[in-house]
Amino acid sequence: MIRSVVTICTGNICRSPVAAGALASLMPDVAVSSAGLHALVGRGIDPDSKAAADLFGIAPKDHVARQFSSEIGQGADLLIVMETHHRQEIGRRWPQFLGKTFLLGQFESNKEIADPYRRGRMLHIHMAEQVFESSKLWAANIGSF
Template sequence: MRFDNILCVCTGNICRSPLAEAYLTSRLEGVNVTSAGTHALVGHGADETAQLVGHSNGLSLDGHEARQLTLELARGQDLILVMERGHLDWVATTIPAVRGRTFLASQWRDRADVDDPYRRSREYFETIFSRLTLCLDDWVTKVQSA
């Protein structure tokens, strides 16, 4: 199966999923990567600390605008990567049609949540970003071999 469209999902769509979107975009040439939130802060830009962490790792979150995960958005995705088990449950309840395409970002690592760094220290953001990129690197390998 080809993965031409990947959606990264977190809660507010201002921290983890925009970072995941930018990271996967930088690693997967020719793949459309986007993001959304289960309880998005619709219209908000990326969190300031997320932007700093992204920039310090060569990623830009400039122009990001948070949006809500909807059935319409989810339908067009080949793969949906969520940050927490609670997001899996939310998708299963709210958009059950795409549950079979929805996986934890940490699926191939430890299947543990990628914790939310919102309103935490820059150091905590860096720790979460490091964990997130390790998890996403596993997906990059899977997507490239598909």
């Protein structure tokens, strides 16, 4: 049974906090948090990502970026990443977590969620929409993991 999920991206200020907000809203009985593989530690969510997430009602509350670590990975039942290279990096650095690491787009032919950082508000909106749609599929299928 999945009780804890960590969403992971690069800086932990755009995609992973939005994904954590989406999954938390869809799965209230699961502890959801986020982290970055190269986190901008201590920063809040990117303002464009927050505005985009607000459009879908999935903005995380009080987000502060944090660095992914073996302790975070060990404490999670499931790790959800945004791009294939995130999964590959986890496999290189923490091979013990590879078996519980999946793409957010797992149920959409392993769709990747592109990084909108510093690329304009419209890409943040597109990212938030993709994250929300993919998160709905995770919520519907989480029992199979």
